[in-house]
Amino acid sequence: MKTALTIAGSDSSGGAGIQADLKTMLANGVYGMSAITALTAQNTTGVTAIMEVTPEFLKEELDNIFADIYPDAVKIGMVSSAALIQTIANSLREYHAANIVVDPVMVATSGARLISEDAIAALTQELLPLASVVTPNIPEAEVLSGITITNDKEMTEAARIISETYHCAVLCKGGHKINDASDLLYKDGQAQWFHGKRIPNPNTHGTGCTLSSAIASNLAKGFSLTDSVRRAKDYISGALEAMLDLGKGSGPMNHGFHLTGEFIRSAEDCQ
Numbered sequence: 001m002k003t004a005l006t007i008a009g010s011d012s013s014g015g016a017g018i019q020a021d022l023k024t025m026l027a028n029g030v031y032g033m034s035a036i037t038a039l040t041a042q043n044t045t046g047v048t049a050i051m052e053v054t055p056e057f058l059k060e061e062l063d064n065i066f067a068d069i070y071p072d073a074v075k076i077g078m079v080s081s082a083a084l085i086q087t088i089a090n091s092l093r094e095y096h097a098a099n100i101v102v103d104p105v106m107v108a109t110s111g112a113r114l115i116s117e118d119a120i121a122a123l124t125q126e127l128l129p130l131a132s133v134v135t136p137n138i139p140e141a142e143v144l145s146g147i148t149i150t151n152d153k154e155m156t157e158a159a160r161i162i163s164e165t166y167h168c169a170v171l172c173k174g175g176h177k178i179n180d181a182s183d184l185l186y187k188d189g190q191a192q193w194f195h196g197k198r199i200p201n202p203n204t205h206g207t208g209c210t211l212s213s214a215i216a217s218n219l220a221k222g223f224s225l226t227d228s229v230r231r232a233k234d235y236i237s238g239a240l241e242a243m244l245d246l247g248k249g250s251g252p253m254n255h256g257f258h259l260t261g262e263f264i265r266s267a268e269d270c271q
Helices: 017-027 055-068 082-094 117-130 138-145 152-166 207-220 225-241
Strands: 003-011 031-043 046-052 073-076 100-102 169-172 183-187 190-194
Touching (some): 003 017, 017 031, 017 207, 031 055, 055 082, 073 207, 117 152, 138 152, 138 169, 152 169, 152 183, 152 190, 190 225
Parallel strands (some): 003 073
Antiparallel strands (some): 031 046, 169 183
8 A cells, every 4th residue: 555644734623734634645545644743723714723843843753654654655734834844854855755745835815924934935945846746826826936826827937937946846726716726737847737617615625735635645656747636636526526514614525525335334324
């Protein structure tokens, strides 16, 4: 069985972060492991508290994972401090990690910055050059490229700038009223669009975490980056189309929408 590691924060409501990543990895047929960067107290309506781990503890987590069950792919989610980012980068280099997917969670949908300027600097200088692919949304791509994105042409140009600057592939995610569910993969100087359909589901908590973890899972299984992106988009479409409706805010998706068998049946189903 192939393996994948997620390095990210914990979401107590289970819809994003480590919890979404591990569900996604299981659903995509790989053994998931986690190195937690922070604990969060949150639900579908918002986050009320965050407690970061220390760089020393994060290093212990990573050392134990790589020394025992070496991951075939690594997904990195939100890491809010420069010290933690440096710790991750050092460990990835030390253990020669491969198939690294970086979801650069930096900017909220509202446009508000989620991490400090020194953390952004560490992310761009230390992590992005190690990435196989980076998966920014529109606001994050604007920060990384330094240009404003309002149309297809600017989205392509931003992806090109990021790819050439940090020497990695870029999956620039649509949304934010630009291309809706269509994403742009830029690698090796070539741009490829992945067109999707807009699914009328307001429960989209954890979509970015889920997409990047699905890409990592497929890379771990030996699929090319192009095929991994396509399979990940198909998976997330299915999870959204399942129309799970939990919580009072923007709820989670059904990560196990395609799982079948005796052990997922309810007592009512068995009657």
